Amino acid sequence: MVVIYETATTLNGFLATEDNSLDWLFAIPGEQPDIRPFMESATALVMGSTTYEWLLDMEDLRDHPEKWQDSVGAHPVFVFSSRDLPLPDGADVRILAGDVGRHLPEIRAAAGDGDIWMMGGGGLAAQFLAAGALDRIALTMAPVTLSAGKPLFSGDARWDRLRLRSAERIGEWARLVYDVTPLTS
Numbered sequence: 320m321v322v323i324y325e326t327a328t329t330l331n332g333f334l335a336t337e338d339n340s341l342d343w344l345f346a347i348p349g350e351q352p353d354i355r356p357f358m359e360s361a362t363a364l365v366m367g368s369t370t371y372e373w374l375l376d377m378e379d380l381r382d383h384p385e386k387w388q389d390s391v392g393a394h395p396v397f398v399f400s401s402r403d404l405p406l407p408d409g410a411d412v413r414i415l416a417g418d419v420g421r422h423l424p425e426i427r428a429a430a431g432d433g434d435i436w437m438m439g440g441g442g443l444a445a446q447f448l449a450a451g452a453l454d455r456i457a458l459t460m461a462p463v464t465l466s467a468g469k470p471l472f473s474g475d476a477r478w479d480r481l482r483l484r485s486a487e488r489i490g491e492w493a494r495l496v497y498d499v500t501p502l503t504s
């Protein structure tokens with residue numbers, strides 16, 4: 320079981336525009352990365368509240384909670400937030416807050432033998448790195464730059480303990496996978 324920060328990013332390290340648009344990502348022509356094999360291995364999802372609310376809006380899940388299973392799947396979804404957020408009927412969404420390390424045992428237990436997909440954003444990714452909770456970072460880099468936006472990592476995210484595991488060209492995309500060296504080694 321691994322905890323993976325799997326995400327698309329611009330060349331200059333943005334996940335989305337400042338107003339959370341992914342139009343730049345959907346506009347890239349040609350062959351597209353296929354992350355379905357990874358998605359099938361993930362048995363728990365983790366994300367921050369902006370990403371969760373983007374997902375609710377993108378898939379119209381506030382008005383159509385019955386679409387949750389088809390859109391997201393049956394696995395538990397852990398959302399970090401200090402707020403009360405809408406919970407679609409029938410969805411296994413669990414709201415967490417505060418120290419990431421304190422919640423790791425619950426997340427790992429829910430994932431069982433499967434992988435944990437840490438979807439972002441960048442602040443939560445930095446918290447996972449700092450807690451020693453990330454095993455891998457998988458980036459699908461788009462041939463796009465943005466002048467501003469939501470960063471791939473933010474906050475206290477200085478980290479050089481990464482080993483390149485693979486690099487692959489997929490059409491206009493570059494997929495880069497890094498292993499995170501544990502703090503104890």
Ligand SMILES: NC(=O)c1ccc[n+]([C@@H]2O[C@H](COP(=O)([O-])OP(=O)(O)OC[C@H]3O[C@@H](n4cnc5c(N)ncnc54)[C@H](OP(=O)(O)O)[C@@H]3O)[C@@H](O)[C@H]2O)c1
Nearest residue numbers: 327334335339367368369370373399400401416417439440
């Ligand atoms: N390119 C891609 O493939 C990709 C992948 C993932 C995300 N995205 C997009 O990138 C953007 C990311 O947005 P974002 O940078 O704002 O990040 P985010 O991680 O989705 O949301 C950040 C928010 O999560 C809550 N939070 C984070 N850590 C917390 C903690 N430890 N305890 C309690 N609450 C915590 C806080 O909000 P509250 O406490 O106020 O709720 C915080 O403002 C979104 O637009 C998303 O759709 C793109």
